[in-house]
Amino acid sequence: MSLSHALLTALIECPSSGLELAKRFDRSIGYFWPATHQQIYRELAKLEKEKLVAAKIVAGARGRKKNYHVLPKGRAELKKWVAASQPLLLIRDELLVRLRAAAVIDVPPLAGEIKKLAHQHKEKLVLYQAIEARDFSGHKMTKDQKLRHLVLKAGIEFEQLRLNFCKQALAVLKTE
Amino acid sequence: MSLSHALLTALIECPSSGLELAKRFDRSIGYFWPATHQQIYRELAKLEKEKLVAAKIVAGARGRKKNYHVLPKGRAELKKWVAASQPLLLIRDELLVRLRAAAVIDVPPLAGEIKKLAHQHKEKLVLYQAIEARDFSGHKMTKDQKLRHLVLKAGIEFEQLRLNFCKQALAVLKTE
DNA sequence: TAGCTCATGTAAGGAGTTACATGATTGA
DNA sequence: TCAATCATGTAACTCCTTACATGAGCTA
Numbered sequence: 001m002s003l004s005h006a007l008l009t010a011l012i013e014c015p016s017s018g019l020e021l022a023k024r025f026d027r028s029i030g031y032f033w034p035a036t037h038q039q040i041y042r043e044l045a046k047l048e049k050e051k052l053v054a055a056k057i058v059a060g061a062r063g064r065k066k067n068y069h070v071l072p073k074g075r076a077e078l079k080k081w082v083a084a085s086q087p088l089l090l091i092r093d094e095l096l097v098r099l100r101a102a103a104v105i106d107v108p109p110l111a112g113e114i115k116k117l118a119h120q121h122k123e124k125l126v127l128y129q130a131i132e133a134r135d136f137s138g139h140k141m142t143k144d145q146k147l148r149h150l151v152l153k154a155g156i157e158f159e160q161l162r163l164n165f166c167k168q169a170l171a172v173l174k175t176e
Numbered sequence: 177m178s179l180s181h182a183l184l185t186a187l188i189e190c191p192s193s194g195l196e197l198a199k200r201f202d203r204s205i206g207y208f209w210p211a212t213h214q215q216i217y218r219e220l221a222k223l224e225k226e227k228l229v230a231a232k233i234v235a236g237a238r239g240r241k242k243n244y245h246v247l248p249k250g251r252a253e254l255k256k257w258v259a260a261s262q263p264l265l266l267i268r269d270e271l272l273v274r275l276r277a278a279a280v281i282d283v284p285p286l287a288g289e290i291k292k293l294a295h296q297h298k299e300k301l302v303l304y305q306a307i308e309a310r311d312f313s314g315h316k317m318t319k320d321q322k323l324r325h326l327v328l329k330a331g332i333e334f335e336q337l338r339l340n341f342c343k344q345a346l347a348v349l350k351t352e
Numbered sequence: 353t354a355g356c357t358c359a360t361g362t363a364a365g366g367a368g369t370t371a372c373a374t375g376a377t378t379g380a
Numbered sequence: 381t382c383a384a385t386c387a388t389g390t391a392a393c394t395c396c397t398t399a400c401a402t403g404a405g406c407t408a
Binding site for chain 1: 386387388390
């Protein structure tokens with residue numbers, strides 16, 4: 001149940017409403033744990049029911065905005081979870097299935113799609129590198145800054161790997 | 177629906193029963209699209225219902241073994257799918273959530289778990305490299321061999337990346 | 353004949369995706 | 381006042397996970 005713990009983390013950083021969380025996810029934790037607003041609302045309701053977070057209705061806001069904050073029980077749960085056993089990350093990669101399939105049948109034109117992918121990975125890479133330059137170019141970082149930087153670097157390296165892979169795939173597909 | 181297409185690919189390579197497929201998955205396509213036998217049986221039943229594959233009951237075998245093979249409609253479906261639009265692969269990485277969480281709370285001991293992870297990634301890496309040495313050390317590979325090699329190399333590079341990341345994470349966590 | 357392995361499933365639940373629904377406030 | 385936007389949700393579906401169920405041949 002990583003989403004609930006990702007939400008606890010985000011709420012400790014800054015108490016927020018569901019929609020604010022959804023927006024922050026899109027440019028932060030969501031880079032490595034994507035979530036839609038539907039998921040987030042459902043999960044917040046569950047966390048509230050379990051008394052891990054609590055909500056205050058915000059007066060004078062649009063809609064019926066609720067501001068969530070983490071309760072001690074939620075903080076304890078997060079701490080427990082961080083130290084828990086870490087399952088091995090399995091790759092589940094549709095592109096590799098496609099290439100494997102392409103090896104057993106007549107190969108239909110694939111290069112266009114892969115070029116599109118390469119472009120998208122490139123865009124993400126540039127975005128992450130911009131964040132790195134903005135937030136982590138200074139010296140003497142604290143430990144939590146170092147941890148955040150590490151997580152960002154994981155994203156950068158992943159996108160570089162993918163971009164490079166797309167290029168290799170294109171090269172192989174071109175050799176008729 | 178990548179699982180169904182992964183199964184079609186595997187069945188084109190070699191018609192098999194459900195259990196045989198499950199075992200082959202564990203040391204082949206399952207490296208990048210993991211699946212349990214329950215998933216595989218369910219998916220095979222669905223593919224049979226849709227007339228993409230057909231089964232023959234194997235006489236003289238244990239249990240009630242059924243041998244599946246791909247029908248022309250299944251082959252056509254696979255070809256169509258290979259050329260279809262490829263969604264961007266999103267990372268969904270529990271370890272990164274943990275490290276991000278560790279940055280906002282008092283860090284509990286994490287190094288042990290990460291060392292365990294590093295060890296598991298190392299094992300996978302060694303396995304993949306052994307497969308590479310066994311199957312892809314020759315020259316003059318055909319196009320489909322090159323594609324299979326490419327897929328394997330993606331696995332190797334991914335495990336190297338992860339292993340390296342674990343080492344970096346340990347280094348940051350050590351600096352108190 | 354009892355236990356092991358081969359072989360195929362069922363059931364229940366967790367998690368993510370997609371499409372749609374609803375109410376409140378702001379600004380043109 | 382009406383459309384856009386903020387804000388919170390429901391519903392239906394697919395897919396994956398985990399645990400359990402069942403039957404049939406093989407072998408001691």
